[in-house]
Amino acid sequence: MERKRNRGRIGRLMKILALCTGNPERLPGKSYKTGIFKHAVNGAVMIDAQGLVGDAICNRKHHGGIDQAVYIEGSLTLDWWSGELGRPYEPGTFGENMVISGLDNRHVSVGDRFMSVDLVLEVSACRIPCATFAAKMNDPKFVKRYTAAARPGIYCRVIRGGVAEAGMPVEHRPFAGEKVKMPELMETCGRRLSEADRARYLAAPIHYKLRAMLESEY
Secondary structure (H helix, E strand, O other), rough: HHHHOOOOOOEEEEEEEEEEEOEEEOOOOOOOOEEEEEEEOOOOEEEEEEOOOOOOOOOOOOOOOOOOOOOEEEEEHHHHHHHOOOOOOOOOOOOOOEEEOOOOOHOOOOOOOEEEEEEEEEEEEEOOOOOHHHOOOOOOOHHOOOHHHHHOOOEEEEEEEEOOOOOEEEEEOOOOOOOEEEEHHHHHHOOOOOHHHHHHHHHHOOOOOHHHHHHOOO
8 A cells, every 4th residue: 555655756766875873871061861972883774663773762752752763864964064064974973863865954845755675764853953962062052053054854754664774775755745844844843833834734744743733723
């Protein structure tokens, strides 16, 4: 049924450049541990409904879960950040689980799918930067800097699990409905939407928490 529903929609072929996982680590000056320190792994990784098997999720109130199972960054976005940061970008620096070649985060919409062999991921939300992220980057102003850049990372739910490995081809298949792109989603976070925008957001497979918020506002 899954393959039949997606048949006929044209996607763009890309490649998985890196898969990253992390262990619980303590940020300097902080009492809590975080799983934001990710490093590229060698070999295949199993991805199930909760994300990359073996990856640490320390604060499950705000991270992980079925609609934030896999965090993706596009290589074109990371190239841009490399220029901004003034140094080469190492996979996992932003706490991402997957880096995809030729992908610009700004062109990704809720409902887009990334498909590789048996694996099917569906975009559900954008990354909203937090104090832990700023502390990890050793820059107290990094939340504002990241927000101003308007190139947020991409959260996905796992439609179908499977094994993934760096070098594997991946297809970026766009959502067939009206678009809710990552920069717009980040810009409108916490704001009251117009009736038309609210209907557009709810027509897309957005994160269940955002859906609940939008549905409760009216």
